Amino acid sequence: MNTPFAGLWAVLLVGLPLLLAVGAYVAGRRIRPILVWIVPLVMAGMVTGLIHGLIDQGPLHYEIGGWTPPLGITWHIDGLATAMLAVTVLVMGAVCAYAPSYFAGSIKTASAEKTKLFWPLTYLLWAALNALFLSADVFNLYVTLELLTLGSVVLIVLAGTTDSVAAALRYLVLGLMASLFYLMGVALLYASYGTLDMATLGGQLQQDPLTWTAASLMIVGLLIKTALFPMHFWLPPAHAGAPAPVSALLSALVVKASFYLVLRLWFDLFRPVAPAPAAQFLGALGACAVLWGAIQALRADRLKTLIAYSTVAQLGYLFLLFPLSSAPAVAKTAWLGVILFALSHALAKAAMFLAAGRIQQLAHEDRLDRLTGIGQCAPLALSATALAGVSLIGLPPTGGFAGKWMLLVAGVESGQWWWALVVVMGGLLTAGYLFRFWAIAIAASEHPSQRAPVNWRMELPPFMLGVAAVLIVFLATHVAQLLEIGAAFPIGGSGEVAP
Amino acid sequence: MNFDPLVPLLLIASSLVPGLIIFTLPEDLRGLRTALNLLGASVKLLLVAVMLWGVNHGHTYETEISFLPGLDLTLRAAPLPMLFVTLSAVLWLVTTIYAVGYLEGSPNRGRFFGFFSLCVSSTVGIAMAGDLLTFLVFYEMLTLTTYPLVVHRGTRQALQAGRTYLAYTLGGSVLLLLGIAWLYTLTGDLCFKEAGRLADLPAEYTPTLRLIFAMLILGLGVKAALVPLHGWLPQAMVAPAPVSALLHAVAVVKAGAFGIVRVVSDIYGIEFADRLGVLMPLAVAASVTIVYGSIRALAQDDLKRRLAFSTVSQVSYIALGIALGTPLATIGGLVHLVHQGLMKITLFFCAGNLAERLRICRISEMDGTGRKMPWTMGTFTVGALGMIGVPPIAGFVSKWYLATGALEAGQAWVIGVLAASSLLNAAYFLPILYRAWFRPPTGRVAQCEPAAGVEIAWSLLLPPLTTAVLALGAGLLAASGFSPLAWAKVITVREFGL
Numbered sequence: 001m002n003t004p005f006a007g008l009w010a011v012l013l014v015g016l017p018l019l020l021a022v023g024a025y026v027a028g029r030r031i032r033p034i035l036v037w038i039v040p041l042v043m044a045g046m047v048t049g050l051i052h053g054l055i056d057q058g059p060l061h062y063e064i065g066g067w068t069p070p071l072g073i074t075w076h077i078d079g080l081a082t083a084m085l086a087v088t089v090l091v092m093g094a095v096c097a098y099a100p101s102y103f104a105g106s107i108k109t110a111s112a113e114k115t116k117l118f119w120p121l122t123y124l125l126w127a128a129l130n131a132l133f134l135s136a137d138v139f140n141l142y143v144t145l146e147l148l149t150l151g152s153v154v155l156i157v158l159a160g161t162t163d164s165v166a167a168a169l170r171y172l173v174l175g176l177m178a179s180l181f182y183l184m185g186v187a188l189l190y191a192s193y194g195t196l197d198m199a200t201l202g203g204q205l206q207q208d209p210l211t212w213t214a215a216s217l218m219i220v221g222l223l224i225k226t227a228l229f230p231m232h233f234w235l236p237p238a239h240a241g242a243p244a245p246v247s248a249l250l251s252a253l254v255v256k257a258s259f260y261l262v263l264r265l266w267f268d269l270f271r272p273v274a275p276a277p278a279a280q281f282l283g284a285l286g287a288c289a290v291l292w293g294a295i296q297a298l299r300a301d302r303l304k305t306l307i308a309y310s311t312v313a314q315l316g317y318l319f320l321l322f323p324l325s326s327a328p329a330v331a332k333t334a335w336l337g338v339i340l341f342a343l344s345h346a347l348a349k350a351a352m353f354l355a356a357g358r359i360q361q362l363a364h365e366d367r368l369d370r371l372t373g374i375g376q377c378a379p380l381a382l383s384a385t386a387l388a389g390v391s392l393i394g395l396p397p398t399g400g401f402a403g404k405w406m407l408l409v410a411g412v413e414s415g416q417w418w419w420a421l422v423v424v425m426g427g428l429l430t431a432g433y434l435f436r437f438w439a440i441a442i443a444a445s446e447h448p449s450q451r452a453p454v455n456w457r458m459e460l461p462p463f464m465l466g467v468a469a470v471l472i473v474f475l476a477t478h479v480a481q482l483l484e485i486g487a488a489f490p491i492g493g494s495g496e497v498a499p
Numbered sequence: 500m501n502f503d504p505l506v507p508l509l510l511i512a513s514s515l516v517p518g519l520i521i522f523t524l525p526e527d528l529r530g531l532r533t534a535l536n537l538l539g540a541s542v543k544l545l546l547v548a549v550m551l552w553g554v555n556h557g558h559t560y561e562t563e564i565s566f567l568p569g570l571d572l573t574l575r576a577a578p579l580p581m582l583f584v585t586l587s588a589v590l591w592l593v594t595t596i597y598a599v600g601y602l603e604g605s606p607n608r609g610r611f612f613g614f615f616s617l618c619v620s621s622t623v624g625i626a627m628a629g630d631l632l633t634f635l636v637f638y639e640m641l642t643l644t645t646y647p648l649v650v651h652r653g654t655r656q657a658l659q660a661g662r663t664y665l666a667y668t669l670g671g672s673v674l675l676l677l678g679i680a681w682l683y684t685l686t687g688d689l690c691f692k693e694a695g696r697l698a699d700l701p702a703e704y705t706p707t708l709r710l711i712f713a714m715l716i717l718g719l720g721v722k723a724a725l726v727p728l729h730g731w732l733p734q735a736m737v738a739p740a741p742v743s744a745l746l747h748a749v750a751v752v753k754a755g756a757f758g759i760v761r762v763v764s765d766i767y768g769i770e771f772a773d774r775l776g777v778l779m780p781l782a783v784a785a786s787v788t789i790v791y792g793s794i795r796a797l798a799q800d801d802l803k804r805r806l807a808f809s810t811v812s813q814v815s816y817i818a819l820g821i822a823l824g825t826p827l828a829t830i831g832g833l834v835h836l837v838h839q840g841l842m843k844i845t846l847f848f849c850a851g852n853l854a855e856r857l858r859i860c861r862i863s864e865m866d867g868t869g870r871k872m873p874w875t876m877g878t879f880t881v882g883a884l885g886m887i888g889v890p891p892i893a894g895f896v897s898k899w900y901l902a903t904g905a906l907e908a909g910q911a912w913v914i915g916v917l918a919a920s921s922l923l924n925a926a927y928f929l930p931i932l933y934r935a936w937f938r939p940p941t942g943r944v945a946q947c948e949p950a951a952g953v954e955i956a957w958s959l960l961l962p963p964l965t966t967a968v969l970a971l972g973a974g975l976l977a978a979s980g981f982s983p984l985a986w987a988k989v990i991t992v993r994e995f996g997l
Contacts, residue, residue, distance in 0.1 A: 444653030
């Protein structure tokens, strides 16, 4: 197939941020405006080009340098991958626009020495994320995963507090352990099948203990990185302690990246060989995460901790996919629902953290009991949390609703009522902890503070992300069409319910 | 080019756009904000007039917006939606004028009017929804946009009321959402259709359909304040008076009642629901609510609380009318949707005026208010007598059709419920009228200096006068072709295929 530009875009999507990561380190402040404004636009253009290529030509298989597997590196570009690339561009663009103002105004991180590292690391993270979404080779994926973890750890430390260093170290240790698990699994697969290319592996896997061990090791490693209950404990301190733009990247994208890998491995490789209880077990862990994360968020005493626990809870939803998709009739509905949910969660959660950063800056802290009436100081930031929050709760008409509706329909139609109940209960709990914050924020304050002038560079990006998290529902049909390009769904289910 | 599909969108935009602009305006641009509000409300009224004309002349106003895969949002004008749309458009204009006057000088007006407009947009969406999912979308938008209005004052009590409101309504939403999802998996289609769409499902689904019906009605019953799901409503009266007016007469409570009407008549179909045997429990629940609300109202000294319990009672007339399952009772229920709105909004405006001018909110302080504020109390009297069911005010018409409908259905016990309710209404409204008109002023009322010109600002007096006149007119002119009654008859004829 003739792919004149799509392949080029794909290479540039990884190469450009990588190049700029180095550039940002060497050139320092001089290329800052390029990093903040121009590159995100260029990247957005390339993702759009890639999506167009995909719509025209179907899924793309790209061999870097023309080497075929098992020797060369292959990339596989389908609807899911481009959707993740697109949401990454949106979140990254918002974070890039937001970060300069954040670092200029925040006291603890004012030292130029530290902020200097933010740009190279962020661009490195971007390159790693894009490479991860495009890779179709289990070892390649390991490399990108490792880059992600290391980049994230250093970014967390930029907050400069002792708490954040402790959280980052814990994250580092667990992240390395998780990578080790994953690598052991990869080694086992390579030993028995002699290839690392996912497409080649997919057809060969056997139902034998060795494959099961490899699969378990790889999946468990990824689950640690995705912070699935009960392996979530590293996430709240790390995400809450990081500087706000970093928190946004971590909660919106980095945990999604490892979930994306779980998804890939499960649907492209392991599903035919996985025993049925495994799917139910993953779903049960997800349900526990939904409940436990929400309970902890209800008890949180800081805004960013609340948002971080919310991430734990919302990640739980994603794992309901595994049991729901085991019923062939609704597998596709559940799959589309979960991905829509993940995409809107990425937008909403980034909006939340960015807005929280602004609120924290205005109030000089983020203890919830000190935030009374903060909404009057920062109405735009508060409305960003409102838009994003409604999507997180899953009320219509938002992206979160689209995801939850499809999960609900999948649960009810396949007779798996308990998962449907988890979905709606989780929504109620989310409303519980978010309205806890909103009630504080719009309460009449005893010391009425001056309405601060709107800091557009810090309040508009989260607001726009919030708007996107809501409006994505009106694109749901198009997103679904995009996702179906190259989707690993040979089995039944048209995505719509038969009358 | 055919502009008809645009009209429903414009109808929603006419309040949505001003609302969104108002959020961005600085607090002190009072004039511009008021102008936007009034402009939006007038445009909406104009559009409603156009649509009423168009619906009568065979135009179809139908819009589809791409939403979930396989499920579009649809807005469709039909007689039943037009009934609710007209009510909310008229009352929005009136309430906006009232709110502008009432909130003069209070903080956060930008936020207030922004959400106020969003609230009305949601209500119009609820009214025009062409299917159950669209209904749900706007129904939840309404929940969210009313929360900031309920907690507007930001006091501890207001926040508590907001929490209660959310706990009830979001709990209800869960049931509603589950019910709708279940229905969708059974039928694959959620469109509203006159006389319902479930009658041709196989008989084995009967128990499931009953269960879904219960879930939907319980979910909607929260906003419609069916006992025992009514707890949030009396608490929500801490909100400013225009909000109470909106909650009780136009938006929230009505949305719940309207939802019940739509589920019964346009999803299940009245006749099919009757065959399923689900209407009787609904009628009983509505009757219990009617009597219970009235009894509780008797014991309240706080005027707005008494009015709130009165709403609990009165709104269930709508559900009762639908649940009786006969054409006459249906007419009574539908027409009460409008009549109750007109009368109750009048009463809340008056309560707001008393609080604003005389600083009183208790019934025991109301002695002699009629002498100080004759116009306000005059309109209050019209509203109160209408609620009791005194002819020729609108409330009488509703009760008449409900009673004859009950006889038609062979449910004579409903007459007892209606009689008891009317007696109780009289028992809690007449003492107020007696105090207002026949007792000499005491306390704060006596201390109040007579006003220089008219008793209170025009912006606070015109709205209750207008709605009282409308309530009177709806009763007096019930037999004419333009009355809510005539419209309710059209809807009923189409529903029953008469």
